[in-house]
Amino acid sequence: MKFHTTRFGEIEYPEEVVIDFPEGVLGFPADTRYILLEHDAAGSPFKWLQSLDNPELAFIVVDPNVADSHYRFDLDVDTARLIGTADAGNCAAICIVNVPRDAPIRMTANLKAPLVINADSRVGRQVVLGTQAYAINTPIFTEMIESERGAYRYVGQEAVG
Numbered sequence: 001m002k003f004h005t006t007r008f009g010e011i012e013y014p015e016e017v018v019i020d021f022p023e024g025v026l027g028f029p030a031d032t033r034y035i036l037l038e039h040d041a042a043g044s045p046f047k048w049l050q051s052l053d054n055p056e057l058a059f060i061v062v063d064p065n066v067a068d069s070h071y072r073f074d075l076d077v078d079t080a081r082l083i084g085t086a087d088a089g090n091c092a093a094i095c096i097v098n099v100p101r102d103a104p105i106r107m108t109a110n111l112k113a114p115l116v117i118n119a120d121s122r123v124g125r126q127v128v129l130g131t132q133a134y135a136i137n138t139p140i141f142t143e144m145i146e147s148e149r150g151a152y153r154y155v156g157q158e159a160v161g
């Protein structure tokens with residue numbers, strides 16, 4: 001199949017890679033069909049979730065463990081039923097990333113509302129977790145040294161010279 005996007009141009013994909021979100025994603029209920037695309041940087045933990053209903057809509061997503069290595073949540077019965085599984089081990093979770101235009105290093109992941117996908121059926125649902133343990137704006141880079149030559153060290157969202 002072929003689809004023309006505003007960000008990636010024309011992409012070709014097999015139908016079996018389509019992920020269906022019957023309820024859409026929060027804020028985009030009419031966009032229910034997506035494909036997951038690799039980021040262009042080799043080894044990048046980031047991917048693109050491209051809508052097949054809207055050529056302009058693509059989210060940057062990441063495995064939630066990139067932002068929090070201890071990230072865990074219980075799959076509720078309603079979500080499991082909707083995505084067609086009783087086995088949470090058969091599911092993958094990804095989180096939408098927010099990248100500020102003026103400071104990409106301050107990007108955050110929405111760990112409060114992950115996208116849970118059944119690996120077999122390729123049906124997913126965005127889940128808003130009831131726990132206060134996770135936030136919608138969890139920093140991805142809590143500490144980053146630009147380079148040995150660089151002048152900045154990022155700790156959380158503070159830049160130290």
